[in-house]
Amino acid sequence: MVTRVLIRGRRRGAAVAVVAAFLLIGVINSLIVPARAAFPGANGQIVFVSNRDDTEEDIYVMDADGANPIRLTMGEGQELNPSWSPDGTQIVYFATQGNAYQIFVMDADGGNQIPLTDDEWGGQDPAWSPDGTQIAFARFDPDTSSSDIWVMDADGSDLVNLTNHPAYDVEPNWSPDGTRIIFETDRVAEFGEIFVMDADGGNPTNLTNNAEGWDGRPDWSPDGTQIAFHSDREDGIDVYVMDSDGSNQINLTETGSAAMAAWSPDGTQIAFMSDLHDISVIEVAGGGIDNLTDNDDFDTLPNWQPLMTPSYDVFLPVVVTWP
Numbered sequence: 001m002v003t004r005v006l007i008r009g010r011r012r013g014a015a016v017a018v019v020a021a022f023l024l025i026g027v028i029n030s031l032i033v034p035a036r037a038a039f040p041g042a043n044g045q046i047v048f049v050s051n052r053d054d055t056e057e058d059i060y061v062m063d064a065d066g067a068n069p070i071r072l073t074m075g076e077g078q079e080l081n082p083s084w085s086p087d088g089t090q091i092v093y094f095a096t097q098g099n100a101y102q103i104f105v106m107d108a109d110g111g112n113q114i115p116l117t118d119d120e121w122g123g124q125d126p127a128w129s130p131d132g133t134q135i136a137f138a139r140f141d142p143d144t145s146s147s148d149i150w151v152m153d154a155d156g157s158d159l160v161n162l163t164n165h166p167a168y169d170v171e172p173n174w175s176p177d178g179t180r181i182i183f184e185t186d187r188v189a190e191f192g193e194i195f196v197m198d199a200d201g202g203n204p205t206n207l208t209n210n211a212e213g214w215d216g217r218p219d220w221s222p223d224g225t226q227i228a229f230h231s232d233r234e235d236g237i238d239v240y241v242m243d244s245d246g247s248n249q250i251n252l253t254e255t256g257s258a259a260m261a262a263w264s265p266d267g268t269q270i271a272f273m274s275d276l277h278d279i280s281v282i283e284v285a286g287g288g289i290d291n292l293t294d295n296d297d298f299d300t301l302p303n304w305q306p307l308m309t310p311s312y313d314v315f316l317p318v319v320v321t322w323p
């Protein structure tokens, strides 16, 4: 995995003693401490799915203000559910291949489209682990009409079934620390709920506990404290936010036509599908809705690119020249 770290310099008090020592010989050498990656990241572009070019669904990317949309996939079938790698350099997604969906990965510019799954079960709803080493996904068993949450290495090897449950388990998403996975399931009374489990599949727990409607497509906030999801528990469907333990479930959008929530990497905004055919953005703290793709074409499934942010544990060399 490619890791890009920007270095920001600052002087430290400790550097003063170092400077004094080197003044004896009149020359200061470089002193550099390795950078540590910071999270959450900065907001990059938004990837999404559209049929605006009169094709089966394809994947597009645009700036976070809706400008410069670019088509990334040209497949004749559906390309769906794009999700950024944690370093923002690759996109994982799933696509029609014969009678099944298979998971693919591509570069951020659409290059190097490579299949990660290639069998009769295939895979859907891929989501990268925060450390970039694994991908969680939903896997449909055509014999039982069940779906489970699986995990594989990021190169497509070592597939493991985490749920092994007869219910329909889909839409996995990792906690930012990589220790837990949230997902959508109908295992409780056929009213879709958001469950959380350990990253090895242990301790599955119902977070939403709401029999009034279907709760789905959870997305963990970058700081780990909240989870966004959509629900039709009130009129229409809206984007909700709850604490990561399932408490304080709040209707954020209140439009009756909002779904497919995705946090911005800096945690301040949520992108979602508005009016069932556009990509919009709302401030999590409250505020107006900004429509980024205000057209009649079908736009959905946004996912926000994380950009690595500068680490503040790094300082640049202090250079002093003895007169």
Ligand SMILES: [Ca+2]
Pocket (backbone or CB within 6 Å): 055, 056, 057, 058, 073, 074, 075, 076, 077, 078, 079
């Ligand atoms: Ca297509």
Ligand SMILES: [Ca+2]
Pocket (backbone or CB within 6 Å): 146, 147, 148, 149, 163, 164, 165, 166, 167, 168, 169
């Ligand atoms: Ca299942």
Ligand SMILES: [Ca+2]
Pocket (backbone or CB within 6 Å): 191, 192, 193, 208, 209, 210, 211, 212, 213, 214, 215
């Ligand atoms: Ca529910």
Ligand SMILES: [Ca+2]
Pocket (backbone or CB within 6 Å): 277, 278, 279, 293, 294, 295, 296, 297, 298, 299
């Ligand atoms: Ca549209």
